[in-house]
Amino acid sequence: MINSSILLSITTFSYLLCTILYMAGVIFRYRPLLTGGTLVGVVTFLVQTAGILLRWIESYDLGYGHAPLSNLYESLVFAAWSIMLIYLVFEFRTRQRTLGVFPALFAFLAMAYASFSTGIDSRIQPLLPALKSNWLIAHVITCFLGYAAFAISFGISILYLLKRNHPGNPSSSGVLGFLPSSKQLDGFNYQMILFGFLWLSVGIITGSVWANSAWGTYWSWDPKETWSLITWLVYAALLHARSIQGWRGNRVAWLSVAGFACVLFTYFGVNFLLSGLHSYATR
Amino acid sequence: MDHHPIERLENMQKNRGLPGSLYDALASLKLTLFLFFALAGASLVGTLLPQGLAPEELKARYSPSIASWVDTLGLSDLYRAHWFQALLVLLCVNLIACTIQRLPKTLKILKQREDSFDSHKLLKFNLNHSFTAQLDRDDARPRISNVINKEFAPLRWVDQPNAFCAVSEKGRWSRLMVYGVHLSVLMILVGALIGSLYGFKGFMTIPEGTSSNEVTLFSDDRMAILPFEVRCDKFDVTFYDTGAPREFRSDLVIVDQGQEVLKSSIRVNDPLTYRGITFYQSSYGSMLREAEVEFKDRESGKVHTLVLPFRQTRDIPDSRDTVQITQFSKNFHQFGPALGIVVFREDHSPTGSMILADKPEFHGNKVMNYQVKVLGIKQVPYTGLQVKQDPGVWVVYLGFTLMILAVVVTFYASHRKIWVCAEEQRAGGVSSRIVLAGRTNKNASTFEEDFNRLCERLENELTIHTARGKPDDQ
Ligand code: HEM
Numbered sequence: 001m002i003n004s005s006i007l008l009s010i011t012t013f014s015y016l017l018c019t020i021l022y023m024a025g026v027i028f029r030y031r032p033l034l035t036g037g038t039l040v041g042v043v044t045f046l047v048q049t050a051g052i053l054l055r056w057i058e059s060y061d062l063g064y065g066h067a068p069l070s071n072l073y074e075s076l077v078f079a080a081w082s083i084m085l086i087y088l089v090f091e092f093r094t095r096q097r098t099l100g101v102f103p104a105l106f107a108f109l110a111m112a113y114a115s116f117s118t119g120i121d122s123r124i125q126p127l128l129p130a131l132k133s134n135w136l137i138a139h140v141i142t143c144f145l146g147y148a149a150f151a152i153s154f155g156i157s158i159l160y161l162l163k164r165n166h167p168g169n170p171s172s173s174g175v176l177g178f179l180p181s182s183k184q185l186d187g188f189n190y191q192m193i194l195f196g197f198l199w200l201s202v203g204i205i206t207g208s209v210w211a212n213s214a215w216g217t218y219w220s221w222d223p224k225e226t227w228s229l230i231t232w233l234v235y236a237a238l239l240h241a242r243s244i245q246g247w248r249g250n251r252v253a254w255l256s257v258a259g260f261a262c263v264l265f266t267y268f269g270v271n272f273l274l275s276g277l278h279s280y281a282t283r
Numbered sequence: 284m285d286h287h288p289i290e291r292l293e294n295m296q297k298n299r300g301l302p303g304s305l306y307d308a309l310a311s312l313k314l315t316l317f318l319f320f321a322l323a324g325a326s327l328v329g330t331l332l333p334q335g336l337a338p339e340e341l342k343a344r345y346s347p348s349i350a351s352w353v354d355t356l357g358l359s360d361l362y363r364a365h366w367f368q369a370l371l372v373l374l375c376v377n378l379i380a381c382t383i384q385r386l387p388k389t390l391k392i393l394k395q396r397e398d399s400f401d402s403h404k405l406l407k408f409n410l411n412h413s414f415t416a417q418l419d420r421d422d423a424r425p426r427i428s429n430v431i432n433k434e435f436a437p438l439r440w441v442d443q444p445n446a447f448c449a450v451s452e453k454g455r456w457s458r459l460m461v462y463g464v465h466l467s468v469l470m471i472l473v474g475a476l477i478g479s480l481y482g483f484k485g486f487m488t489i490p491e492g493t494s495s496n497e498v499t500l501f502s503d504d505r506m507a508i509l510p511f512e513v514r515c516d517k518f519d520v521t522f523y524d525t526g527a528p529r530e531f532r533s534d535l536v537i538v539d540q541g542q543e544v545l546k547s548s549i550r551v552n553d554p555l556t557y558r559g560i561t562f563y564q565s566s567y568g569s570m571l572r573e574a575e576v577e578f579k580d581r582e583s584g585k586v587h588t589l590v591l592p593f594r595q596t597r598d599i600p601d602s603r604d605t606v607q608i609t610q611f612s613k614n615f616h617q618f619g620p621a622l623g624i625v626v627f628r629e630d631h632s633p634t635g636s637m638i639l640a641d642k643p644e645f646h647g648n649k650v651m652n653y654q655v656k657v658l659g660i661k662q663v664p665y666t667g668l669q670v671k672q673d674p675g676v677w678v679v680y681l682g683f684t685l686m687i688l689a690v691v692v693t694f695y696a697s698h699r700k701i702w703v704c705a706e707e708q709r710a711g712g713v714s715s716r717i718v719l720a721g722r723t724n725k726n727a728s729t730f731e732e733d734f735n736r737l738c739e740r741l742e743n744e745l746t747i748h749t750a751r752g753k754p755d756d757q
């Protein structure tokens with residue numbers, strides 16, 4: 001009998017396969033492996049989509065009836081899904097297959113953490129009254145699209161930094177030479193960050209509208225809120241830094257790494273280290 | 284990719300004197316970056332240090348010297364500290380100065396129409412393409428128009444002495460979008476300011492079946508009196524079978540000048556608004572309604588049993604004393620429920636004591652000359668409502684909407700421009716050289732594809748059709 005947890009377990013392992021294919025393709029500079037990575041990525045993405053939809057239906061069968069976006073487990077699954085969605089669209093539009101390693105790896109890690117960590121409960125749970133809101137669904141979806149774009153941009157930044165700061169002549173030979181040029185990487189990075197900034201802005205706004213409809217304050221400096229603002233400020237700084245002469249390239253890539261560190265802290269650090277309104281998310 | 288023409292204009296301004304340099308500094312992107320990082324850093328500190336500590340807690344938590352620093356810098360109420368708000372004001376000033384400095388220049392760029400360029404200049408662009416067509420210039424011209432008008436945007440001809448040249452562009456207006464984003468930031472901050480100046484936020488508890496118009500304000504523990512009453516007819520909690528709460532609901536009635544004007548059930552996420560004031564379901568609990576209490580006069584031995592509604596005075600028969608329950612504790616110092624009972628007697632100051640309800644033999648269960656025994660307690664559920672009025676919220680929401688629209692357009696739209704020149708290879712010959720160039724301020728890779736596709740179409744059009752002769756002139 002097929003159920004959501006079987007589909008999501010398959011997803012976890014085949015994202016690993018996808019990562020390995022992309023990685024091997026880059027290391028051996030062999031394009032068919034990259035194509036294999038894309039194929040596995042697309043199929044896994046579809047399986048995962050089915051898994052998420054099935055979980056949604058199952059929650060109705062249990063009498064709780066809510067979108068599968070309500071606890072840490074479900075949000076990790078959704079994070080993996082968003083990363084792959086954005087990456088695959090990006091790959092399709094730019095026809096760049098060599099950048100798939102990091103997105104696939106992040107998707108695998110998110111799924112693996114969700115499935116294997118003992119601290120994470122994967123059961124479908126009922127929804128607390130404060131969480132019953134369409135704004136919440138919009139909030140979670142948009143935030144995660146933003147986080148996913150930032151994760152991909154983090155991967156591109158790492159490649160950019162490796163390539164730019166690698167001694168020797170990376171343009172002609174070796175693994176790094178197989179990647180797009182640093183100028184192209186910089187351009188992709190910027191596009192991805194602007195895209196992430198767009199969704200993070202929408203995410204913060206929908207969250208704030210939700211808070212206002214639930215308890216009458218659109219901004220209360222709750223730690224999670226504050227950290228998403230910090231993240232937003234770092235990426236805003238990055239977008240403006242590019243307009244100052246001489247700030248392209250390395251510094252932008254480092255800022256993107258710093259921004260992603262803020263994303264991770266907003267997502268995990270706040271739950272585990274600080275307390276606040278969003279503490280439900282740790283369960 | 285296009286480098287920012289605005290930035291280049293800025294570099295041309297030098298030697299401006301002190302007021303001028305101050306203005307430049309206020310309008311500069313370096314200040315913007317500084318403010319972004321300063322705000323991010325300060326917010327970070329605010330999430331690490333506990334916020335909203337009372338002075339005593341402050342002393343208990345930190346050593347005296349650190350406590351005085353924390354106090355001076357307002358670190359335990361950081362987001363309301365003057366220096367933090369000054370950073371926000373400075374961001375607004377930066378934004379306004381920047382707009383005043385740049386908007387006129389952007390508008391100038393938008394109005395500017397090029398009227399002279401040639402194929403040599405076009406070949407210096409990053410993105411260019413040239414080919415030879417077996418057509419003379421006059422024949423090439425309508426075909427070029429045809430293709431570019433259809434595939435890209437209308438062409439504007441700027442003819443040169445020995446070449447036909449034209450420009451075509453799309454998305455000029457998209458350069459204005461960042462001003463939209465920036466305006467939205469200002470609107471949100473202004474809306475928040477309006478809310479903090481002219482709005483209020485507070486809390487009220489209404490026992491089931493009663494009404495109230497008193498709101499305890501969060502800001503300074505004062506009471507605000509609403510111009511109408513709110514009655515709670517019923518409060519209800521339902522649970523899932525796991526025991527987790529499923530829903531909180533209060534049935535409220537607004538009573539304005541004695542009239543029941545509005546009846547509504549509120550839930551979490553589903554508030555009620557009346558005359559600009561909004562009520563949110565935020566907590567619940569139970570409180571004392573009344574208690575049955577026995578008073579035994581230890582001198583005369585007389586016993587009286589009274590039913591005392593919470594916080595209302597009653598006379599004790601055969602005496603000049605009145606009595607009131609002023610406090611109720613569900614678990615007083617781990618001794619179970621207790622009532623604070625106060626006896627008022629003429630020429631005496633009021634005297635009271637906490638009476639333990641479950642321990643009638645406790646020696647402290649007395650007030651003045653009465654031995655007090657609690658016979659029964661009746662509680663009522665109450666609903667806890669968050670109450671707020673925020674006249675600025677619409678400005679904030681308008682800012683939100685503008686921000687989303689403007690950022691979406693900033694992401695998707697770009698200012699793309701295509702130049703084309705057709706010149707004769709040899710004077711009087713039947714072949715001409717066509718040169719194209721393109722430039723965008725964003726999304727370079729997609730534009731490059733579009734550009735290449737357009738060049739291909741044009742090349743096809745100008746080379747294939749020649750075999751079949753002239754197309755209809757239009
Ligand atoms: C929280 C405040 C701010 C936000 C959210 C914000 C947002 C943005 C966004 C989304 C862009 C477009 C980025 C791009 O297309 O690459 C932008 C561009 C720009 N911002 Fe801001 N901004 C803020 C504050 C400021 C301030 C205070 C200044 C003052 C100097 C400023 C100056 C600029 C300039 C000059 C550009 C145009 C860069 C270009 O020509 O591409 N911004 N801003």
